[in-house]
Amino acid sequence: MAQVVRSSESWAKSVPSENVQALAQEVGDTCMDIPQRYIRPELDVGVTAICDDDDDDDDDEGGSDDKVPIIDMKRLLDPNFSLEESAKLHSACMDWGFFQLVNHGVSDEVIEKIKVDLEQFFELPLKEKEAFAPLTGGLQGYGQKVVLYEEKLDWQDMMFLITQPPHARNFTFWPTSPPTFRSTLDKYSTELKSVSSCLFEAMGKNLGLLDLEVLCGILKDNQSMRMNYYPPCPKSNQVLGFNAHSDASGLTLLLQVRDVQGLQIKRKGKWLPVQPLENALVVNIGDALEVNLITTLDFSKLFMALCLPKRAFRHPQALFEPL
Numbered sequence: 030m031a032q033v034v035r036s037s038e039s040w041a042k043s044v045p046s047e048n049v050q051a052l053a054q055e056v057g058d059t060c061m062d063i064p065q066r067y068i069r070p071e072l073d074v075g076v077t078a079i080c081d082d083d084d085d086d087d088d089d090e091g092g093s094d095d096k097v098p099i100i101d102m103k104r105l106l107d108p109n110f111s112l113e114e115s116a117k118l119h120s121a122c123m124d125w126g127f128f129q130l131v132n133h134g135v136s137d138e139v140i141e142k143i144k145v146d147l148e149q150f151f152e153l154p155l156k157e158k159e160a161f162a163p164l165t166g167g168l169q170g171y172g173q174k175v176v177l178y179e180e181k182l183d184w185q186d187m188m189f190l191i192t193q194p195p196h197a198r199n200f201t202f203w204p205t206s207p208p209t210f211r212s213t214l215d216k217y218s219t220e221l222k223s224v225s226s227c228l229f230e231a232m233g234k235n236l237g238l239l240d241l242e243v244l245c246g247i248l249k250d251n252q253s254m255r256m257n258y259y260p261p262c263p264k265s266n267q268v269l270g271f272n273a274h275s276d277a278s279g280l281t282l283l284l285q286v287r288d289v290q291g292l293q294i295k296r297k298g299k300w301l302p303v304q305p306l307e308n309a310l311v312v313n314i315g316d317a318l319e320v321n322l323i324t325t326l327d328f329s330k331l332f333m334a335l336c337l338p339k340r341a342f343r344h345p346q347a348l349f350e351p352l
């Protein structure tokens with residue numbers, strides 16, 4: 030996840046938006062209407078497996094081809110099973126661009142702690158959280174997604190921090206409450222770095238590259254974290270927690286704090302629900318890695334495989350689920 034800290038001058042003026050958690054509270058307390066800038070009437074059609082008719086690559090093969098692949102990192106690292114698991118990984122990367130990673134080696138203790146610390150941070154009074162708001166034009170800190178022109182807004186608040194390499198961290202934006210927040214994030218970020226290195230290595234071998242980390246030098250050492258908070262919404266079928274998007278990252282590793290189904294991914298023109306698996310990481314090949322591979326390697330060999338899935342995430346339900 031390459032991060033460049035840009036100067037405030039380089040950012041266009043953004044459209045101001047309200048704190049969604051505070052808005053949700055107000056809507057709950059007063060029964061006021063949700064502002065129209067959050068309402069997406071076209072969504073009011075259910076939340077699972079929505080098919081976009083206008084998609085030109087909609088070649089639904091039907092059957093059981095709708096479950097995000099599961100990759101077991103323990104098997105990937107075990108000489109007795111690594112060949113088989115690597116083949117699964119390769120197919121997940123090429124045919125899906127997504128997979129769920131289990132037995133990834135991040136300790137249960139660190140996972141539980143990051144979940145607790147995040148929940149505690151987002152439950153703080155607004156004033157305390159706003160002490161970590163981004164500076165004008167900046168990206169890091171607690172607040173809302175930067176919106177450059179008036180558009181439908183996401184029903185979420187978030188915090189964005191650069192987490193690796195350690196010297197790139199700006200602690201002005203790292204919460205001090207709960208008191209363990211910083212050390213927990215440090216541990217979590219370090220463990221995730223090992224996971225992504227391992228994945229880069231396995232993916233590189235699958236592609237016949239000695240070391241994908243070399244190819245993706247800039248991606249491997251840089252890491253940022255986006256922690257999303259989706260407040261409950263009385264019109265949850267008319268708002269999106271996170272609009273459809275692809276990630277600009279190299280690899281995205283997503284941890285769901287609560288095992289509630291909400292996340293969907295788009296594959297072959299269909300939105301498919303990602304069934305939460307306790308403490309699994311949802312892995313997504315980001316734009317930076319995809320572009321890097323397509324331009325660096327034999328274009329014709331990789332083009333079909335890497336470009337077939339129209340990759341996108343979205344979060345159609347508004348619920349609490351940071352990170």
Ligand SMILES: O=C(O)CCC(=O)C(=O)O
Pocket residue numbers: 255257271276283291292342343344350352
């Ligand atoms: O919160 C989610 O489930 C999705 C988050 C996501 O897509 C992102 O942060 O890029």
